[in-house]
Amino acid sequence: MLKANRISVLGFLILLGACGGGGSDSNNQPGDPAPALGGVLASGVPPGFVAADSQAFAVAVTWEKAPVALSLNNRAIVRFLSVDGLDIEATLTRFSLYHATMGHGSIRESEMRFTQLEPGVWAVDSVYFSMGGAKSSWVVDVEAQSAGRSGKARVSIDHEIL
Amino acid sequence: MKYSKTVLLLILSFWILASEKLLACSSCGSGAADPVVLNPLERQKLYLGLSVQSGFRDFDHRGELRPDYGPEQQRRLEVAFAQRVSPTLFVSLDGGLGENRRGSRVKHGLTDTTINSRWNAWTQDVTKPWLPQVQMVLSHRFKTTRSVQDAREENYLDSFGAGYDETFAGTDIWFGMWPLMFGGSLLFSKAWESSTKSGRLEAGPSRKAIATLGFMPFEEWKLIGGAIFDRRGAIRLDDHELPESDKRSQDLFLTWESLLKGTDNFRFSFVKKGAFGSHKNAVLMRAYTLAWLRTL
Numbered sequence: 487m488l489k490a491n492r493i494s495v496l497g498f499l500i501l502l503g504a505c506g507g508g509g510s511d512s513n514n515q516p517g518d519p520a521p522a523l524g525g526v527l528a529s530g531v532p533p534g535f536v537a538a539d540s541q542a543f544a545v546a547v548t549w550e551k552a553p554v555a556l557s558l559n560n561r562a563i564v565r566f567l568s569v570d571g572l573d574i575e576a577t578l579t580r581f582s583l584y585h586a587t588m589g590h591g592s593i594r595e596s597e598m599r600f601t602q603l604e605p606g607v608w609a610v611d612s613v614y615f616s617m618g619g620a621k622s623s624w625v626v627d628v629e630a631q632s633a634g635r636s637g638k639a640r641v642s643i644d645h646e647i648l
Numbered sequence: 649m650k651y652s653k654t655v656l657l658l659i660l661s662f663w664i665l666a667s668e669k670l671l672a673c674s675s676c677g678s679g680a681a682d683p684v685v686l687n688p689l690e691r692q693k694l695y696l697g698l699s700v701q702s703g704f705r706d707f708d709h710r711g712e713l714r715p716d717y718g719p720e721q722q723r724r725l726e727v728a729f730a731q732r733v734s735p736t737l738f739v740s741l742d743g744g745l746g747e748n749r750r751g752s753r754v755k756h757g758l759t760d761t762t763i764n765s766r767w768n769a770w771t772q773d774v775t776k777p778w779l780p781q782v783q784m785v786l787s788h789r790f791k792t793t794r795s796v797q798d799a800r801e802e803n804y805l806d807s808f809g810a811g812y813d814e815t816f817a818g819t820d821i822w823f824g825m826w827p828l829m830f831g832g833s834l835l836f837s838k839a840w841e842s843s844t845k846s847g848r849l850e851a852g853p854s855r856k857a858i859a860t861l862g863f864m865p866f867e868e869w870k871l872i873g874g875a876i877f878d879r880r881g882a883i884r885l886d887d888h889e890l891p892e893s894d895k896r897s898q899d900l901f902l903t904w905e906s907l908l909k910g911t912d913n914f915r916f917s918f919v920k921k922g923a924f925g926s927h928k929n930a931v932l933m934r935a936y937t938l939a940w941l942r943t944l
């Protein structure tokens with residue numbers, strides 16, 4: 487019987503070891519998630535800008551101050567250039583937050599307000615983050631039209647959201 | 649001191665050796681698979697479980713703990729019914745109601761519905777205790793309720809489901825003829841693409857490994873516990889993989905269940921999610937479940 491017990495414990499330990507190993511885990515070298523979906527870095531795109539999937543524009547998003555979760559007091563400035571770095575006029579049509587590492591969007595997007603500050607520069611007020619996140623875990627999908635062409639770019643939010 | 653330790657070990661050994669054989673499975677009561685399982689001579693079983701989940705915190709993609717912005721407490725009333733369709737096969741249907749709380753705000757909703765099946769590929773035999781019970785598991789969870797994908801309430805209080813359909817398949821191996829019983833389950837899943845306001849979402853495939861140890865400290869009562877190793881691949885949105893969106897967590901569970909004959913039975917489970925090891929895009933929380941089971 488004692489032998490049977492030993493076999494049981496040994497078997498359990500083998501199973502435990504087998505279950506714990508393996509996997510395709512990738513945070514052994516933790517890094518910031520790079521923007522995906524649309525946003526591509528094209529040659530000639532100025533630093534800090536992301537080219538739209540259609541190459542209709544390049545866009546950069548800056549924050550008036552570090553954004554915070556569960557607040558409408560977040561303001562983003564959206565600046566458009568051509569993919570060659572030239573000034574262009576563009577119409578911001580959508581500014582959509584996405585928590586890229588958790589796989590879901592935010593809420594209260596209908597409360598956001600878009601204001602054109604100058605040709606190619608827009609302010610987005612009342613941006614609401616439904617939860618916090620590490621630097622670059624939140625991204626924003628920017629959709630706009632320029633010279634009759636529409637495009638979409640995913641821009642990383644390089645702030646920790648608290 | 650030396651003698652009292654020896655006596656204690658002897659009593660414990662006798663207790664374990666004298667216990668009855670346990671017909672169960674390695675994922676039974678783990679909270680990581682179908683909640684109601686039929687033993688060989690049972691034809692139908694009803695399950696009613698009430699769980700309370702609290703202590704939520706999030707592990708981010710770097711494995712760092714962060715405050716959780718969702719409900720502070722979740723309560724779930726789970727109803728399941730199992731029906732035997734052949735001597736070696738049974739199916740069960742599982743659904744329920746949820747309650748999410750944060751401060752004084754409360755929201756209620758239906759939870760996702762799951763249909764499960766278990767096929768006994770190999771049944772245990774007292775004359776061959778080294779051969780385990782082998783069950784094949786096939787389940788499908790239907791997206792039947794609102795999820796974090798289409799939530800409208802602050803703190804996701806109106807989110808009660810996963811947000812996508814998912815099919816699970818795997819095997820459950822249980823060495824239940826030894827005085828100290830043990831087993832393991834390996835469940836794989838495929839999440840089906842779902843249309844969300846942000847695009848076409850496809851959660852990554854998952855692999856759930858469960859290692860379980862059990863014994864009967866008292867007649868007609870069983871105690872099982874173990875570890876759950878949960879892995880999920882990266883999310884795809886509009887066919888693009890989201891970097892660093894894969895998930896990893898290790899959980900612990902402990903279940904105390906009555907095995908009374910000819911009457912109702914009860915099960916109490918404790919699950920600690922994010923219990924040990926390193927985690928990624930995972931939740932830290934504890935869950936207590938009290939369940940009532942009636943064999944019909």
